[in-house]
Amino acid sequence: MTALMTTFDDAELLAALCAIAGEDRVRAPRAADLSDDTEGAGLRGQAHAVVEPGTAEQVAEVVRWCYAHDVPITPRGAGTGYAGGAVPQGGVVLSTAGLTRIRSFDPALWRIEVEAGVLTGTLQRRAREEGLIYPVDPGSQESSTVGGNIATNAGGPHSFKHGVTRAWVTGLEAVLAPGELVRVGGPVRKDVAGYDLTSLLVGSEGTLGIVTAAWLRLIPAPAAAFPVAAVLPDARAGQEALEAVLVSGVVPSALEFLDAGALAAAPAPFLPSGGGFLVIAEADGTTEAEARASRAELVEALAGAEHVHAPEDLAGVLDLWRWRDGVGHAVSARHGGKLSEDIGVPMDRLAEAVEATVEIGARHGLDAVSWGHAGDGNVHATFLLDPSDAAQRERAATAAHELFTLAIELGGTVSGEHGVGLLKNGQLRRQWAPAAVAAHEAIKAALDPKGLLNPGKKLA
Amino acid sequence: MTALMTTFDDAELLAALCAIAGEDRVRAPRAADLSDDTEGAGLRGQAHAVVEPGTAEQVAEVVRWCYAHDVPITPRGAGTGYAGGAVPQGGVVLSTAGLTRIRSFDPALWRIEVEAGVLTGTLQRRAREEGLIYPVDPGSQESSTVGGNIATNAGGPHSFKHGVTRAWVTGLEAVLAPGELVRVGGPVRKDVAGYDLTSLLVGSEGTLGIVTAAWLRLIPAPAAAFPVAAVLPDARAGQEALEAVLVSGVVPSALEFLDAGALAAAPAPFLPSGGGFLVIAEADGTTEAEARASRAELVEALAGAEHVHAPEDLAGVLDLWRWRDGVGHAVSARHGGKLSEDIGVPMDRLAEAVEATVEIGARHGLDAVSWGHAGDGNVHATFLLDPSDAAQRERAATAAHELFTLAIELGGTVSGEHGVGLLKNGQLRRQWAPAAVAAHEAIKAALDPKGLLNPGKKLA
Numbered sequence: 059m060t061a062l063m064t065t066f067d068d069a070e071l072l073a074a075l076c077a078i079a080g081e082d083r084v085r086a087p088r089a090a091d092l093s094d095d096t097e098g099a100g101l102r103g104q105a106h107a108v109v110e111p112g113t114a115e116q117v118a119e120v121v122r123w124c125y126a127h128d129v130p131i132t133p134r135g136a137g138t139g140y141a142g143g144a145v146p147q148g149g150v151v152l153s154t155a156g157l158t159r160i161r162s163f164d165p166a167l168w169r170i171e172v173e174a175g176v177l178t179g180t181l182q183r184r185a186r187e188e189g190l191i192y193p194v195d196p197g198s199q200e201s202s203t204v205g206g207n208i209a210t211n212a213g214g215p216h217s218f219k220h221g222v223t224r225a226w227v228t229g230l231e232a233v234l235a236p237g238e239l240v241r242v243g244g245p246v247r248k249d250v251a252g253y254d255l256t257s258l259l260v261g262s263e264g265t266l267g268i269v270t271a272a273w274l275r276l277i278p279a280p281a282a283a284f285p286v287a288a289v290l291p292d293a294r295a296g297q298e299a300l301e302a303v304l305v306s307g308v309v310p311s312a313l314e315f316l317d318a319g320a321l322a323a324a325p326a327p328f329l330p331s332g333g334g335f336l337v338i339a340e341a342d343g344t345t346e347a348e349a350r351a352s353r354a355e356l357v358e359a360l361a362g363a364e365h366v367h368a369p370e371d372l373a374g375v376l377d378l379w380r381w382r383d384g385v386g387h388a389v390s391a392r393h394g395g396k397l398s399e400d401i402g403v404p405m406d407r408l409a410e411a412v413e414a415t416v417e418i419g420a421r422h423g424l425d426a427v428s429w430g431h432a433g434d435g436n437v438h439a440t441f442l443l444d445p446s447d448a449a450q451r452e453r454a455a456t457a458a459h460e461l462f463t464l465a466i467e468l469g470g471t472v473s474g475e476h477g478v479g480l481l482k483n484g485q486l487r488r489q490w491a492p493a494a495v496a497a498h499e500a501i502k503a504a505l506d507p508k509g510l511l512n513p514g515k516k517l518a
Numbered sequence: 519m520t521a522l523m524t525t526f527d528d529a530e531l532l533a534a535l536c537a538i539a540g541e542d543r544v545r546a547p548r549a550a551d552l553s554d555d556t557e558g559a560g561l562r563g564q565a566h567a568v569v570e571p572g573t574a575e576q577v578a579e580v581v582r583w584c585y586a587h588d589v590p591i592t593p594r595g596a597g598t599g600y601a602g603g604a605v606p607q608g609g610v611v612l613s614t615a616g617l618t619r620i621r622s623f624d625p626a627l628w629r630i631e632v633e634a635g636v637l638t639g640t641l642q643r644r645a646r647e648e649g650l651i652y653p654v655d656p657g658s659q660e661s662s663t664v665g666g667n668i669a670t671n672a673g674g675p676h677s678f679k680h681g682v683t684r685a686w687v688t689g690l691e692a693v694l695a696p697g698e699l700v701r702v703g704g705p706v707r708k709d710v711a712g713y714d715l716t717s718l719l720v721g722s723e724g725t726l727g728i729v730t731a732a733w734l735r736l737i738p739a740p741a742a743a744f745p746v747a748a749v750l751p752d753a754r755a756g757q758e759a760l761e762a763v764l765v766s767g768v769v770p771s772a773l774e775f776l777d778a779g780a781l782a783a784a785p786a787p788f789l790p791s792g793g794g795f796l797v798i799a800e801a802d803g804t805t806e807a808e809a810r811a812s813r814a815e816l817v818e819a820l821a822g823a824e825h826v827h828a829p830e831d832l833a834g835v836l837d838l839w840r841w842r843d844g845v846g847h848a849v850s851a852r853h854g855g856k857l858s859e860d861i862g863v864p865m866d867r868l869a870e871a872v873e874a875t876v877e878i879g880a881r882h883g884l885d886a887v888s889w890g891h892a893g894d895g896n897v898h899a900t901f902l903l904d905p906s907d908a909a910q911r912e913r914a915a916t917a918a919h920e921l922f923t924l925a926i927e928l929g930g931t932v933s934g935e936h937g938v939g940l941l942k943n944g945q946l947r948r949q950w951a952p953a954a955v956a957a958h959e960a961i962k963a964a965l966d967p968k969g970l971l972n973p974g975k976k977l978a
Contacts, residue, residue: 247862
């Protein structure tokens with residue numbers, strides 16, 4: 059990772075940022091501003107200044123000044139990313155964490171307009187208070203921001219039924235180069251007047267524009283939701299069980315898996331030890347009776363499993379999901395750290411991806427496990443490592459590269475929900491044909507001609 | 519509408535097309551190739567030749583030859599559009615109607631890969647045979663193609679619950695300039711490796727690339743669906759009823775409306791005559807009991823209506839939807855023709871849009887009615903006219919322009935599901951800020967530098 063050449067004057071930059079946002083919103087970079095939650099890769103960036111504007115107009119002004127003075131801008135939400143997307147490469151870190159207003163909320167119309175710095179968990183709670191849900195639930199939901207979720211098109215367990223972030227964004231306010239605040243879409247649910255800039259910005263990781271606010275759809279909360287956990291002997295049997303769930307006719311609200319290694323790392327009191335593969339399928343409903351009826355169908359679909367755990371009381375349901383949320387930490391604890399990827403494969407190739415992850419790890423002398431969003435074919439293929447061991451980190455990076463090759467060979471993607479950031483630069487070129495890569499690059503050049511918006515990220 | 523300057527040699531063009539696709543797939547343009555289903559606007563284009571390739575590779579070759587020889591290309595599905603998007607402006611009409619293969623179908627995995635020329639109705643029936651649905655149901659579903667639906671990001675009554683076309687497309691095969699066949703996305707349900715070219719192409723009306731095939735998601739068919747029709751005294755009361763449906767906690771599978779004029783034009787035997795506003799809310803469920811329970815909740819939410827018609831038998835349900843599907847034709851029959859738009863407004867502005875449509879018509883001496891997808895705020899605001907009367911057509915065009923102004927003032931869009939085509943060129947400039955319009959134009963220039971892909975369409 060090399061620093062970008064910079065030609066701007068630091069003092070002039072700081073003075074400009076202070077003039078725009080106020081002195082209390084400008085600071086010298088701290089260690090926490092220069093990395094993200096990418097474990098195992100040891101990412102540490104550099105920056106000249108951090109600015110945390112309080113309004114979208116200030117964001118536009120910062121971008122305008124930086125664009126005019128050739129200063130790179132790294133947009134940053136809560137810094138909980140897994141791919142280095144918010145790790146700066148010089149210039150200004152533009153934090154959207156100060157944009158925390160809920161601008162409007164119309165529960166009766168199932169819609170809300172929030173600024174980019176609102177925490178996803180805050181949004182979810184506000185919706186719940188009115189009997190609604192915002193169903194996108196990445197693992198970082200309590201600490202990540204809506205803006206960060208939009209930048210990576212975040213998903214989560216409930217994306218199987220409800221879709222990823224993009225499915226919930228009906229409009230965006232964003233700053234485009236060279237520093238113009240625009241709105242595309244809005245509180246309308248359908249719009250084909252222009253190209254879909256909203257969808258283009260979602261998942262673009264701050265490389266095409268900086269999202270300052272979003273109009274989001276919400277839906278009524280289910281009356282109840284019951285997870286059904288089933289232990290299968292191995293990944294092949296697990297995949298058959300997953301397909302049995304799909305043919306049952308129930309649309310599960312979540313459809314998750316854990317492989318044997320993940321199960322061993324995160325022992326659950328309600329499961330027999332030594333399981334080969336765990337499927338979690340959740341049934342919900344607008345009435346509790348409906349959810350129970352769907353639950354019964356899922357239990358029947360999974361009846362061939364070695365063991366089924368299907369809590370019917372709220373405490374049991376919460377226990378199961380709390381345990382599932384803790385899997386990442388439990389896996390990290392094994393050797394102190396991990397390199398966790400998020401490849402996506404067609405659902406019928408899931409078992410192959412799970413088995414190959416272990417094989418790839420073994421070839422590089424690393425324990426490897428996986429878990430994730432089975433229904434979406436989204437596999438958190440993970441290599442366990444001691445983060446202080448540089449050689450292990452290097453072997454893990456090599457293993458990850460082989461994993462990307464595997465995902466592409468299986469007809470999948472190198473990233474399902476974490477994004478490309480710094481870590482997966484260059485992988486798209488292996489996944490897409492040259493003409494599609496050229497289109498990707500042409501769009502970047504068209505919307506960021508100076509290449510100052512999150513430079514060095516999401517490169518084809 | 520002026521023809522583009524052409525510099526190519528007709529004989530050379532025809533010979534090239536025949537060499538690529540075979541003589542039986544090349545023809546001189548017929549009248550039917552030069553217009554679409556746009557009523558009231560009298561659109562008639564011109565073209566030098568029509569080619570209907572049998573394979574995606576042939577599409578790429580045609581584009582490659584045309585791009586090298588500066589020949590404009592107008593992609594065309596079934597020609598059922600409402601905005602002139604497939605009306606050629608010289609050059610080649612490239613019909614995708616010959617791409618009719620279902621390439622793969624995995625019912626157990628809820629996914630299908632179809633070529634662009636497959637009829638939407640054919641896709642729907644194949645899905646139904648396996649207990650699944652493809653829930654996008656534009657009025658033209660029996661005659662329009664999947665490719666055409668993708669080009670306009672088509673919606674329909676059931677888009678309220680299920681979303682528009684974009685929500686169902688997980689990947690596309692498309693020909694990009696200057697003639698390269700690429701695949702983005704695929705049989706994976708999540709993918710954030712590159713910019714979202716899939717969503718960018720959906721709704722781009724053939725101006726950024728030509729879609730040759732799509733990977734689509736499907737879901738299990740509901741066990742039953744019951745529409746509840748409620749007559750309200752006027753649009754204001756209708757809007758209150760719609761909001762009562764939303765707060766009921768049920769997610770209706772469709773949420774439609776007809777205003778007084780549309781009701782008068784399409785008398786229904788199961789409704790009292792003279793209704794001021796009709797709401798249709800549909801309840802579905804994975805079991806019949808579930809659908810009936812939701813139906814009961816909708817009936818309760820609409821209990822304040824003047825009249826409620828809620829058929830419980832299949833014949834009654836089909837009757838109601840068949841009648842709803844016929845509204846457009848019934849309205850056309852009144853004066854022989856109509857100019858029907860598809861503005862979208864925030865749902866809480868629906869009554870204003872409905873009332874203003876009638877007022878705008880009256881100011882221009884035209885009967886005006888509206889109906890549409892209430893839950894999505896998508897209003898088919900319609901001016902009735904005698905299509906042989908040029909003065910009426912002109913007044914209708916002026917009225918439509920005022921309607922677009924209204925939609926923008928209400929925070930909405932000039933097109934919810936029909937697209938921009940030729941008819942709405944220039945409107946985006948009124949809806950979006952200059953910097954967003956510049957981004958729209960920069961994307962077009964980046965992906966179609968010669969401006970040969972559906973020239974003259976979807977202009978900002």
